[in-house]
Amino acid sequence: MSVHxxxxxxxxxxxxVDPRVIDAMLPYMREFYGNPSSVHSFSGEPRxxxxxxxxxVARLISAERPESIIFTSGATESNNMAIKGVAFRNADRxxxxxxSSVEHMSVMNSCKYLKTKGFDLTFLPVDRYGVxxxxxLERELREDTVLVSIQYANSEIGTIQPIREVAQIxxxxxxxxxxxxxxxNGRLPIDVQRExxxxxxxxSNDIYGPRGVGALYIREGLRIExxxxxxxxxxxxxxxxxxxAGVVGFGKAAEIAMNEMxxxxxxxxxxxxxxxxxxxxxxxxxFLNGHPVHRLPxxxxxxxxxxxxxxxxxxxxxxxxxxxSGSACTAKTLEPSHVLMATGLRHEEAHGSVLFTLGRHNTExxxxxxxxxxxxxxxxxxxxxxxxxxxxxx
Amino acid sequence: MYSQKxxxxxxxxxxxxxxxxxxxxGTVGNPVCGDMMTIYIKVKEGxxxxxxxxxxxxGAAVATSSMITELAKGKTLEEAxxxxxxxxxxxxEGLPPVKMHCSxxxxxxxxxxxxxxxxxxxxxxx
Numbered sequence: 237m238s239v240h241x242x243x244x245x246x247x248x249x250x251x252x253v254d255p256r257v258i259d260a261m262l263p264y265m266r267e268f269y270g271n272p273s274s275v276h277s278f279s280g281e282p283r284x285x286x287x288x289x290x291x292x293v294a295r296l297i298s299a300e301r302p303e304s305i306i307f308t309s310g311a312t313e314s315n316n317m318a319i320k321g322v323a324f325r326n327a328d329r330x331x332x333x334x335x336s337s338v339e340h341m342s343v344m345n346s347c348k349y350l351k352t353k354g355f356d357l358t359f360l361p362v363d364r365y366g367v368x369x370x371x372x373l374e375r376e377l378r379e380d381t382v383l384v385s386i387q388y389a390n391s392e393i394g395t396i397q398p399i400r401e402v403a404q405i406x407x408x409x410x411x412x413x414x415x416x417x418x419x420x421n422g423r424l425p426i427d428v429q430r431e432x433x434x435x436x437x438x439x440s441n442d443i444y445g446p447r448g449v450g451a452l453y454i455r456e457g458l459r460i461e462x463x464x465x466x467x468x469x470x471x472x473x474x475x476x477x478x479x480x481a482g483v484v485g486f487g488k489a490a491e492i493a494m495n496e497m498x499x500x501x502x503x504x505x506x507x508x509x510x511x512x513x514x515x516x517x518x519x520x521x522x523f524l525n526g527h528p529v530h531r532l533p534x535x536x537x538x539x540x541x542x543x544x545x546x547x548x549x550x551x552x553x554x555x556x557x558x559x560x561s562g563s564a565c566t567a568k569t570l571e572p573s574h575v576l577m578a579t580g581l582r583h584e585e586a587h588g589s590v591l592f593t594l595g596r597h598n599t600e601x602x603x604x605x606x607x608x609x610x611x612x613x614x615x616x617x618x619x620x621x622x623x624x625x626x627x628x629x630x
Numbered sequence: 631m632y633s634q635k636x637x638x639x640x641x642x643x644x645x646x647x648x649x650x651x652x653x654x655x656g657t658v659g660n661p662v663c664g665d666m667m668t669i670y671i672k673v674k675e676g677x678x679x680x681x682x683x684x685x686x687x688x689g690a691a692v693a694t695s696s697m698i699t700e701l702a703k704g705k706t707l708e709e710a711x712x713x714x715x716x717x718x719x720x721x722x723e724g725l726p727p728v729k730m731h732c733s734x735x736x737x738x739x740x741x742x743x744x745x746x747x748x749x750x751x752x753x754x755x756x
Contacts, residue, residue, distance in 0.1 A: 546688035584661035622684040
């Protein structure tokens with residue numbers, strides 16, 4: 237892509253669908269539109285494709301069997317299903333749920349919903365890099381803790397959580413571990429069996445599949461309460477006619493991720509480091525959000541002192557670059573991001589954050605362009621800001 | 631999300647900067663909320679002869695600051711005191727609803743600057 241056309245570095249908000257995925261999906265809208273539950277012959281190919289996609293997704297996370305994968309409408313539904321499903325099913329065993337203070341809103345708010353239904357809820361603190369406090373986890377686990385929900389990695393600051401250690405601690409107390417792997421899937425190899433994960437949330441678009449599709453992995457033998465009731469599809473756990481074209485796309489995306497993840501993540505890591513280094517070296521009072529080493533390959537989260545994130549995004553957009561921000565002003569609420577606040581940033585520090593999330597399509601040329609234009613953007617906004625100390629203006 | 635007018639003022643803010651020997655200075659908001667602006671005015675014979683702003687905040691905060699300096703320049707203090715948040719938003723061809731409260735502080739900053747001038751000049755007895 238030429239630097240004169242638009243540059244997309246907002247993969248956290250949505251990814252382009254891989255053309256190979258689109259090609260795989262089209263026949264399931266044009267020709268194989270039958271319902272897999274039907275008796276007649278139109279059901280055959282959709283049914284076969286559904287199970288093939290299930291196998292592909294299962295392979296990507298090393299699930300013990302394809303049936304452990306339940307297709308959903310996306311990560312938000314999977315998170316709701318896992319948290320409410322485990323909690324309601326096990327309420328007679330205990331009514332305590334633990335999560336972290338840097339989870340996605342669909343995890344946060346599902347847990348808060350449980351609180352209104354009589355469950356006890358504990359939010360674990362994180363350190364300044366956003367890593368969950370394992371000692372706090374040990375301390376907070378109780379006899380009546382039924383579920384712990386911790387993300388695999390954080391989409392906003394890129395920090396990867398020590399999931400294996402988390403799993404060991406959680407299982408010592410006989411609780412279940414749900415992991416939201418939306419941000420990590422397709423970028424990091426995930427092995428649910430080796431890592432001791434009981435339930436795992438996946439999203440299709442995050443691996444270049446279509447939107448509106450996701451999955452929940454549920455360990456064999458673990459029973460949960462369904463939250464959507466109807467015709468009993470997906471082993472009775474997720475009713476509703478299957479979104480065959482979407483699921484086929486998800487399956488194809490999983491297959492591609494399986495084959496290309498290693499080389500792609502290696503490429504992304506290089507671009508990410510080039511971008512982070514370029515920005516931090518080229519601009520004074522610029523800092524990295526999240527962990528410097530245990531970090532998603534596609535995530536460059538940076539903050540600039542004395543200025544506000546949304547005005548940086550607008551400035552970038554005017555130069556043809558799309559990024560996002562943990563800034564209050566871009567969200568529906570006016571609070572700064574709960575993730576940045578949990579890492580101990582002050583409000584005014586959190587406000588100056590910009591998040592670049594890279595993808596398959598990004599090039600070194602694009603990264604260099606962003607590194608080149610950013611100093612002037614920051615300089616202009618700092619000149620405008622009453623918070624900028626005189627000696628910082630350059 | 632923003633009107634063309636807002637984007638235009640964000641791109642080319644009018645009267646950005648400080649007035650070294652300002653007659654009145656008004657600051658509203660704070661960095662904790664993500665929006666803070668300072669208005670500087672120079673007053674001559676009861677009129678706003680010069681006006682400048684400095685703003686920390688989102689696109690709407692910058693655009694409203696820029697717009698208020700255009701609306702207030704050359705006006706008498708009485709006229710300037712009557713400029714409302716609504717006037718600023720309308721002059722910008724509207725603001726997104728979520729921005730109406732948090733980022734539309736420019737009218738307040740202008741009032742604060744005028745009040746500061748009045749205090750300093752003895753127009754208002756303390």
